[in-house]
Amino acid sequence: xxxxxxxxxxxxxxxxLVRALRQGGGSREIVAIPGNPGIAKEVRCAxxxxxxxxxxxxxxxxxxxxxxxxxxxxxFADKLALKGVACFGPSQRxxxxxxxxAFAKDVMRAAGVPTAQAAVFDDRDKARAYALQAGxxxxxxxxLAAGKGVVVADDGKxxxxxxxxxxxxxxxxxxxxxxxxxxxxxxxxxxxxxxxPLPPARDHKRLLDGDKGPNTGGMGAVCSPPxxxxxxxxxxxRTVLLPTARELARxxxxxxxxLYAGLMLTPRGIRVLEFNCRLGDPEAxxxxxxxxxxxxxxxxxxxxxxxxxxEAVWDKRTAVAVVAASQNYPGTPRALDEIKGLDxxxxxxxxxxxxxxxxxxxxxxxxxxxxxxxxAALGANSEAARKKAYxxxxxxxxxxxxxxxxxxxx
Numbered sequence: 001x002x003x004x005x006x007x008x009x010x011x012x013x014x015x016x017l018v019r020a021l022r023q024g025g026g027s028r029e030i031v032a033i034p035g036n037p038g039i040a041k042e043v044r045c046a047x048x049x050x051x052x053x054x055x056x057x058x059x060x061x062x063x064x065x066x067x068x069x070x071x072x073x074x075x076f077a078d079k080l081a082l083k084g085v086a087c088f089g090p091s092q093r094x095x096x097x098x099x100x101x102a103f104a105k106d107v108m109r110a111a112g113v114p115t116a117q118a119a120v121f122d123d124r125d126k127a128r129a130y131a132l133q134a135g136x137x138x139x140x141x142x143x144l145a146a147g148k149g150v151v152v153a154d155d156g157k158x159x160x161x162x163x164x165x166x167x168x169x170x171x172x173x174x175x176x177x178x179x180x181x182x183x184x185x186x187x188x189x190x191x192x193x194x195x196x197p198l199p200p201a202r203d204h205k206r207l208l209d210g211d212k213g214p215n216t217g218g219m220g221a222v223c224s225p226p227x228x229x230x231x232x233x234x235x236x237x238r239t240v241l242l243p244t245a246r247e248l249a250r251x252x253x254x255x256x257x258x259l260y261a262g263l264m265l266t267p268r269g270i271r272v273l274e275f276n277c278r279l280g281d282p283e284a285x286x287x288x289x290x291x292x293x294x295x296x297x298x299x300x301x302x303x304x305x306x307x308x309x310x311e312a313v314w315d316k317r318t319a320v321a322v323v324a325a326s327q328n329y330p331g332t333p334r335a336l337d338e339i340k341g342l343d344x345x346x347x348x349x350x351x352x353x354x355x356x357x358x359x360x361x362x363x364x365x366x367x368x369x370x371x372x373x374x375x376a377a378l379g380a381n382s383e384a385a386r387k388k389a390y391x392x393x394x395x396x397x398x399x400x401x402x403x404x405x406x407x408x409x410x
Contacts (some may be wrong), residue, residue, distance in 0.1 A: 004029045005296065006056050008076070009067030010036045012323075012354035012374035013281035016288045017065055017295075018043055019352060024294030031059050037365055038355025053079035061085060063300055066257070069278050073099040073144055077256075086303040090277050093253035097244070098260075098277040101142045101174050108272060111247035113240050115272040118176040124167045131159035131175055139163055142172035150215055152178065181266040183273065184228055185221075185283050186236045188261075189298060191307035192254030195241045196298070199290060199314055200228035201283040202408075203262075207330065209406045216330045217371060220322045220407030222382055223286035227265070236261060240272055256303060285376045286321040289352055290314050320385035320408045321376040322393055326357065326367050327400025333369035336361065337399040345392040350378040353392065367398055382408045 005028060007017050014032060018039050021030050033055050035045030048055045053076050056064050064080055066072055066089035075092035089095075096103040101118075108115045120142070121127035131139065131153070139162035141149035151162035159175065167173060184202050188195040201223040207213035240261050248255045260276035260283075279287075288295070292313040301307045326333035335357075342365060345353045353375055357368040375393045379385030386408050393403065 003027070004031070004059065004061045004063075006059050006061040006064045007032045007035075007067065008052065008056060008064060008071060010034050010356075011067065011281055012356040012371070013279055013284040014067040015039050015354040015356070016285045016352065016374075016376070017067060017279075019354070020288045020291055020295050021065075024296050026294065026296070028296070031061070033059075036355045036368075037358045037360045038353070052076060056080065057083055057085060063088065063296070063303060065089070065299055067278065067281075069095070069098050069144055069276065072257075072277050086300065087256070088299045088303050089257040090255050091253060094248055094255040095277040096253075097248065097255065097275040099144055101140050101274070102172055104275050105174070107244060107247050107251075111243035113243050113272055114270055116176040116179050118174045121173045121175070124163060124173075127163045127167070127173045127175065128160045131163050132156040134159050134175055136178040138176045138178050139166060140174040140176065141166045141168065142174055143168075179264045179266050179271050179273070181264045182227065184225065184232070184263050184265060185280055186233060186241070186261050186263060187279060187283065187287070188237065188241045188259050189302045189307060190241070190245050190255050190257065190259040191302045191305045192249055192256050193245065193305070194307045195237060195245055195259065196307055196310060196312070197233050197237055197241065198287050198312070199224045200233060201225070201280070201286050202228075203280060203283055204404060204407055207402075207404075209404050214330055216325070218280070218282045218323065219325070219404045220320070221280075221282045221286040222321075222385075222408035223283065223290060223319045225408070226382070232265075232270075236263065236270060239270065244275070256305070282321045282323055282374050285352070285354055285374045286319040289319050289321075289350075289376045289378060290317070315378060317378045317380055318382045318385045318408075319376055319378050320382060320389045321374050322389045322403055322407050323356075323371050324373045324375070324393060324396065324401050324403045325371045326369050327402065329370055329402065333357075334400050335359075335367050335369040337367045339365045339367060339372070339396065339398045341396040344395040345375065346395075351388060351392055352376045353396070372398070372401075
């Protein structure tokens, strides 16, 4: 078993990965690059400098686990492969499943994966003209947008305004049919050929209670929601995850890592809203707190193409993760507000307080902007998990702190 693991990233997802790897036991060394103040209390953090891959390679790791999508889209895993270092994360070409929504649509079309109909535009004026006639639709930027490059429009006027808001020279826009139904995320470990689904989760993307306000990177999650049946997971593996993995392999870009399918459960059945090339945030926080046993063999088998036959053991309880964000998020978030009460939250095996946008300033933990913390808790059901998570969050405070009060409430 590898003795040294590098976790790349600085958010609550990466804090959850570190926590899960530490609880796996064994005489291993874990290093986070660049990490954050919460992670630094648990493992050593190293600075990245201008070359993230070089920083990871300098640690001489046995395995690198990549949290965020941006390094993968820029070819991080390819640089490690040239040096023979195992990476839990896809190549740059395979990462296009997230970095280009138009590419993902083409893969789904070829693989027969059910998804919303979409039109792709390079020209803003043509996109605007189409949007005005489209009625209710969804406008998406064809590129990485940290979960915020999507506008759900009620009519053509809103759709045209969304085109103006999202358009960037050199990037395409997608205008999709608007689907109706509950959303759910099903993420699977994928070794290029085989997939191992993780427990389903539901992300809450809007800023405010009742799914109001702007889209964010995610304000909370539940794992598993009550409508996430085993039959749904099996169908998603059969009709979405396996066909997508096989199509990518057919194109010579086998996917290795966490393949994330964002789904809508429509009256006509499952439809894929998006693919991501990594674990979701905040879904990972709600999923990983339920993991029982060591994740390292799973990550290594994924990276080595030997996932077949591996299984994971999951706590049968429900997990709820609630995000606390800075004032003005997701616009121009405020930073440097002192965070109080972190030691009063009552962390333990069933309750994780995970750092994301935090910094250390003059010996104090302060906000770094954006999403600041995720509190994840386990309970016998969603209500019990909610009570525990919100109870812990009530003991934490920073000026301008905002969070949703209805995560997993329905």
